[in-house]
Amino acid sequence: xxxxxxxxxxxxxxxxxxxxxLADVMAAAEIASERYPRLTFRLHGPELRIRNELAxxxxxxxxxxxxxxxxxxxxxxxxxxxxxxxxxxxMGMAIQAVKDGEAHAAVSAGNTGALMAMALxxxxxxxxxxxxxxxxxxxxxxxxxxxxxxxxxTECDTENLVQFAVMGAAFxxxxxxxxxxxxxxxxxxxxxxKGTDELxxxxxxLRGANLPMVFEGFVEGDKIGQGNVDVIVTDGFSGxxxxxxxxxxxxxxxxxxxxxxxxxxxxxLGYLLSRSALRALRAHLDxxxxxxxxxxxxxxxxxxxxxxANVRGIANAIGVAHDLIADSVGERISQDLANFRxxxxxxxxxxxx
Amino acid sequence: xxxxxxxxxxxxxxxxxxxxxLADVMAAAEIASERYPRLTFRLHGPELRIRNELAxxxxxxxxxxxxxxxxxxxxxxxxxxxxxxxxxxxMGMAIQAVKDGEAHAAVSAGNTGALMAMALxxxxxxxxxxxxxxxxxxxxxxxxxxxxxxxxxTECDTENLVQFAVMGAAFxxxxxxxxxxxxxxxxxxxxxxKGTDELxxxxxxLRGANLPMVFEGFVEGDKIGQGNVDVIVTDGFSGxxxxxxxxxxxxxxxxxxxxxxxxxxxxxLGYLLSRSALRALRAHLDxxxxxxxxxxxxxxxxxxxxxxANVRGIANAIGVAHDLIADSVGERISQDLANFRxxxxxxxxxxxx
Numbered sequence: 138x139x140x141x142x143x144x145x146x147x148x149x150x151x152x153x154x155x156x157x158x159l160a161d162v163m164a165a166a167e168i169a170s171e172r173y174p175r176l177t178f179r180l181h182g183p184e185l186r187i188r189n190e191l192a193x194x195x196x197x198x199x200x201x202x203x204x205x206x207x208x209x210x211x212x213x214x215x216x217x218x219x220x221x222x223x224x225x226x227x228m229g230m231a232i233q234a235v236k237d238g239e240a241h242a243a244v245s246a247g248n249t250g251a252l253m254a255m256a257l258x259x260x261x262x263x264x265x266x267x268x269x270x271x272x273x274x275x276x277x278x279x280x281x282x283x284x285x286x287x288x289x290x291t292e293c294d295t296e297n298l299v300q301f302a303v304m305g306a307a308f309x310x311x312x313x314x315x316x317x318x319x320x321x322x323x324x325x326x327x328x329x330x331k332g333t334d335e336l337x338x339x340x341x342x343l344r345g346a347n348l349p350m351v352f353e354g355f356v357e358g359d360k361i362g363q364g365n366v367d368v369i370v371t372d373g374f375s376g377x378x379x380x381x382x383x384x385x386x387x388x389x390x391x392x393x394x395x396x397x398x399x400x401x402x403x404x405x406l407g408y409l410l411s412r413s414a415l416r417a418l419r420a421h422l423d424x425x426x427x428x429x430x431x432x433x434x435x436x437x438x439x440x441x442x443x444x445x446a447n448v449r450g451i452a453n454a455i456g457v458a459h460d461l462i463a464d465s466v467g468e469r470i471s472q473d474l475a476n477f478r479x480x481x482x483x484x485x486x487x488x489x490x
Numbered sequence: 491x492x493x494x495x496x497x498x499x500x501x502x503x504x505x506x507x508x509x510x511x512l513a514d515v516m517a518a519a520e521i522a523s524e525r526y527p528r529l530t531f532r533l534h535g536p537e538l539r540i541r542n543e544l545a546x547x548x549x550x551x552x553x554x555x556x557x558x559x560x561x562x563x564x565x566x567x568x569x570x571x572x573x574x575x576x577x578x579x580x581m582g583m584a585i586q587a588v589k590d591g592e593a594h595a596a597v598s599a600g601n602t603g604a605l606m607a608m609a610l611x612x613x614x615x616x617x618x619x620x621x622x623x624x625x626x627x628x629x630x631x632x633x634x635x636x637x638x639x640x641x642x643x644t645e646c647d648t649e650n651l652v653q654f655a656v657m658g659a660a661f662x663x664x665x666x667x668x669x670x671x672x673x674x675x676x677x678x679x680x681x682x683x684k685g686t687d688e689l690x691x692x693x694x695x696l697r698g699a700n701l702p703m704v705f706e707g708f709v710e711g712d713k714i715g716q717g718n719v720d721v722i723v724t725d726g727f728s729g730x731x732x733x734x735x736x737x738x739x740x741x742x743x744x745x746x747x748x749x750x751x752x753x754x755x756x757x758x759l760g761y762l763l764s765r766s767a768l769r770a771l772r773a774h775l776d777x778x779x780x781x782x783x784x785x786x787x788x789x790x791x792x793x794x795x796x797x798x799a800n801v802r803g804i805a806n807a808i809g810v811a812h813d814l815i816a817d818s819v820g821e822r823i824s825q826d827l828a829n830f831r832x833x834x835x836x837x838x839x840x841x842x843x
Contacts (some may be wrong), residue, residue, distance in 0.1 A: 186699030194618050258500035264775030278745050288678050293687055325641050325730040333644055333727070358734030374686070375731045377678040378724075382732045386739035389715030393774055394747075397767035404767040406678055411760030 145175050146241050148474045149234035149454060153209045153227040154183035155246025155444045158449060159183075162246065163190045165198065165451030172197035172452070173459050177361055179240050181227040183207050184215040206230055217402070219251030220258060226371030228252060232259045237439035241443070242438035242458040246451060252441055253289055253432060260435040263317075263467065265474040268293075270301045270433035271373070271441070272308050274427040275383060281427060283309045283318075286373040289381050289432070293372035298322065298339035299346075303473045305368040306350040306432040311464040312457060317351050323371035324355035324377065331355065348473055358382075387422055414437030425450030429457030438462060498528055499815040501808060502587035503608060505535035506562045506580040507598025508797045510804060512536075513543055515599065519554075519802030520547035523688055525805070526812050532593050533581040536560050557605040559583055563604045565797070572604030573611060583606060585612045587766045588756075588790035595791035600802060605794055611790040613702030618827040622787035623654045624726070624794070625661050627780040628736060634661045634780060636671075639726040640733050642650065642785070646725035651675065651692035652699075657786040658721040659703040663782050665810060666815040668720055670704050676724035676732065677708035684708065692723075698835030701826055711735075740775060778803030782810030786823070791815060 148169075152162045154407065159182060166178050166406035180187050184205035189199040195263035208225040225230040228251065231243040236259045244470040245252050253271070262269055285305045290297060302320050309318035322340055324332040331341070343352040353366050358379055361369060372378065392432065398408035408415070424443060432439040438461050442454035501522075505515045506596040512535060519531055524702035532538050537558035544551040550768040561578040576582040581604065589612045598605050606624070613643055625638035636660045643650060655673050662671035675693055677685040682693070685708065696705045706719050711732055713724060724732065751761035761768070774781065777796055780807040791814050795807035 198519060277743070278742055281687075291678065308730055314743065323731060325727055325734075358731045358736075359738035359741070362736055362738040374678055375728055378676060378711045378728045378732050381678075382735040383711075383739045385712035385715040386736045387743065388712070389631055390740065390743045390771075390775070393771050397771040400767045400770070406766045406769075407760045407762070407764030409760070410763065411751060411757045412755040414753045414760075417753070418746050418750040421741070446493070475742045489754075 143462050143465060144240060145177065146173070146459055147179065147239070148232035148458050148462075149179045149181060149240035149243045150283070150455070151228045151231040151243070151245035152180050152187060152248055155245065155442060155446065155451070157246065157447060160450045163187070163194055165455060166201075166449065166454040167194035167197045169455040169459065170200075171205075172456065176459055177201065179204055179231070179234050181206060181230045181234070204230060204234070207304070210247050212248050216250045216252055216254035219248065220254055223255050223259060229255050232256050232439065233275055235439070236260055238445065241462040242440060244440045244442060244458050246442035246444055246446060246454070247471045249441055254375055256432050256435055256439040260437040260439070263432050263436055263471060265471070265478070266298075266300050266304070266434035268271055268297055269432045270304060271430050272433050273380070273430035274312065275361065275380070276422050276427055277362050277364030280367070281311060282360070282364060282366065283362070283368045284376055284380060285370060285433065286376050287430065288373045288377035290373040292374070293335065295335045297340040297341065298335060298370055299342050300434065300474070300478075302339070302343055302350070302352075302368070302370045303348065303477060304368055304470050306348065307466055307469045307473060308431060308433060308461075309347065309367045310469070311460055311466050313367060317349055318367035318370040319353050319365070320350045320370060321353040321356040321366040323375060324357065324370050327355045327357060328447055329354070336421050342482055346477050347480045348477055352358055391419075403489055405420075425453065427452030431457060431461065436467070438466065496815050498816060499526070499812055500530050500532065500592070501811050501815075502532045502593035502596045503808070504533060504581045504584040504596070504598035504600055505533050505540060505737040506600065508795060508799065508804070509799060510599065512539055513647030514801045515804055516540070516543045516547055516550065517801045518808060520550045522803065522808040522812065523549035523553075525809065529812055530554065532557055532584070532587050534559060534584045534587070551651070557583060557587070557740065563600050563799060565601050567601055567604055569603045569702065572601065573607055576608050576612060582608050585609050585792065586682055588792070589613055594815040595793060596806055597793045597795060597811050599795035599797055599799060599807070602794055605792065609785050609788055609790075613790040615787050615793070616789055616824060617826070618831070619653050619657070619787035621650055621653075622785050623657060624783050625786050626656055626733070627665065628714065628733070628781035629775050629780055630715050630717030633666060633720070635714070635717060635719065635772065636666070636721045636817035637714070637729060637733060638721075638723060639729050640783065641726045641730035643726040645727070646688065648688045648691040650693065650694050651688060651723055652724070652830075653787065653827070655692070655696055655703070655705075655721070655723045656701065656708060656830060657823050658723055659701065660819055660822045660826060661784060661786060661814075662720045663702065663822070664819050665811055666720060670719035671717070672706050673703045673721040674706040674709040674719040676722050677710065680710060695824040695835055699830050700833045701830055715726035778806065780806075784810060784814065789820070791819065809827045
């Protein structure tokens, strides 16, 4: 089976999600329109405000379809509340557009739980995938790494972990442009005997699998920032803890660094002289540069932009959606899964469902 | 029940553990002898080499008891292999000294898995404690925080988590000198509905408990570095992932920082001017300043010094052991547990065993 490239990608954009507000979301879409001239948008939200902003977004205005709604999913809405507004809210309608074949991907900066629930309900999981996973990019000393799952599934079995590995590798091939990404399972030790039974079984299956990846076994949390693996696979609980811990430690170190530079006029001068390099460091670690978490494993692409992302960050999230469409990531995952099942290592096949 | 202070603490020291080597371990004990004049040592290891070093450690030499053994637990030994040498190895004999009442605490920088297995086997868990936990201090923007469990228990039930909270709070009262430490459970969200059933039940129990702590509910991983809570409770899998992720992110940022300062002669000069402050920052984050992980919940105190700790780090780990002895941490935990059981919140009591 050869995978046909998508030549005219369409993104359904929820213009109401996130802290940035409608004007910033549309400014981001304008930037993305410039970067990807074939990309077109469906803009879901209040028509009058969208039309006003379109005056400032000539590229977007040239092709965008506006789909009016006043209904918005709030950050405080529970997933169950949001689900009731699947057909009326800007977020729900963006997902619905993917389901109805009117768009290839939905992008929203809104409530993660609501987006996840709506996306799963409307799009359902792909054949061969039991549960979708939330994947994102993390900065490292080398290239970015993909980490998944980041909180969609608090408890995972062997099959889930194997499926996450397949999906994460496909994501890394597309977004990081790697032919055979190095994939590892996050664990509390690197020896084969460490960790839960699910992890050990998943490792055994991946070790024997014939997939377009290099399986590197287990990695510990201290390897997350090193960039020696491209895809780090874990259950949603540990993945969420790890991701947030990276954020917290980053804030800790930068907080202490700011204090350190303030201690004397000499260190203040030192800061002024080093400013350009420190700015580059900050840019390297800036979450906006790595924005765009993806729900993998659904019948359709759904990208979550971080709630606090700025215009550039949202444009990057749209870029991730564009790349996933252009590279037909869903078909790649299907192909890899079919291939994995056909050549599933015999030793563990009996135990697994 | 009033708790009697221990006036002449004795530490059984495994002089053979860790990367530092016998001379550094003994130099650390010499520093600790100076800091705590009432503290005495039993030194477990090869007598001749110990006697040679004692010539350089006058305070230690004045009171130390040397217990000869040539047998050493290696870093590569599996716990099961180590257990067979419980009575012959320097690590095993140090633990045995605690069991036999010849020392109040054992300190080793050796193989963590072996130390954990031997300590559990020889000392057994305290009444009311189902499983011991490994606790350590982490640097934050404010004071250090206690985090537990750090890898002793990969899966934990409600009771384990509650017991960890009680033990962690007692540890924080002793080592951080807090009267009512703020305690929180690590989770993937701060809302009451988030997380596993075990976490929700543990939160309900702790919320209703009358313990010398302030229960703060759930915290996410990004709060670990903030210092807004004093004790962070989690299962050993997530705790290990979080701890290692802190390490990894710290390395990532300091690696990028080093690169940043090297970009031009201007930034190099900036580095030179800021050096003193950056050194203070490094000292704040230095694992040696926070050295000394503790196995809580055993009938005896066992402190693990980090394998790569230097002399100062090992001396700090010995200091942690000293403080735990002096403060009778075991009796405090027993008292809190008895008190907790007597006033156990009725609502959840029925479900729990």
